[in-house]
Amino acid sequence: MMEAEGVTKFQLYWRPGSAASALEIAELEAWRRRFRALGVLGQEPDRYGGVGFGNLSRRNGAGFWITATQSGALPELGPGGYSRVESWDLAANAVWATGPARPSSEAMSHAAAYDRRPEASWVFHVHAPELWRAAPRLGLPATAADIAYGTPAMAEAVAELVAVAALPCILQMRGHEDGMLAIGSNAESTGRALLRAMAEAAAEIPPQPSRALRR
Template structure:
């Protein structure tokens, strides 16, 4: 059986404020693209082990809940990949973070995706980036490696401080792009200046390698 390196939360979970469902206008634009990626099987669940894959986020201003200098965002909750549709109970607000301490301050009915730290690192690295998609596809992942696409090293696992820093080094000064995670099988990240641009990059990636 394939060993799945996904789904386990590695960040400090002590700063989670549980509350009711998020309002629809906080996540509906993100959900529009999530549905498309779910239908393309770029977000979902590995059936043999019942572990979800794929997560998405977009910038939001949550200074009314917590004021800080870090970009804030809304992200899909942990282990929600198996659902075709998400609602406000399955999205989470990320209010603050300390990357080197693996700390995330979040608010919602569910904890943030296990890869929330990677999203945070990307937003912190470049203020022009407003959307991050993390998808899974073994076929696309392998072909991106063959094509020598941008990547994070094989020795670096997801959800760690090392991955956060490697991600920042990978994107450098680029406002949009894609890269694969050599140390996180099937893992691919798309980042862009808008949800629409991130969606377009994802569809282009799919068409390039899956058709």
């Protein structure tokens, strides 16, 4: 059985701090609007117990900016709707963050991708039911069905998959209902890879054979 969404499971050490600049979050906001319009990010009363779903991040120095926890209902976030994760410990399941808001409950999965692939600079996490169901047919890499989101096991599973994937890559979180991750080196290629995978899922287009393996 899938677990409830939106619950922070890692140990969070957060302190209030400065907000991101408008420029730093501009591309995140643009993609967030697009994903909300597609229904793969947001908050709806009849999905996942009514809690928010989907989150985006971008690398920032040694850390990353990520959308705030339970912010899916808001059409726009602005600088106040992002948290800066400064450091993390995957083995200890701990995150240190600052900013005007606390980070998404999926921050550890984002951290795992950045930790394992220095060239990864963007992570988009959406809840796309059609793509999630089609992931095996499309040959997308996937975490095991018994690995829950927000756990050290999920972070390690994401890290292992990202380590051998060609960027941008799309991963299925099999134990996290409808959960998909897109990871890449720039916002445009990461977002477009996710949109292409969603289109392939809808149209039953055969997968591109090179997507799952690093070149």
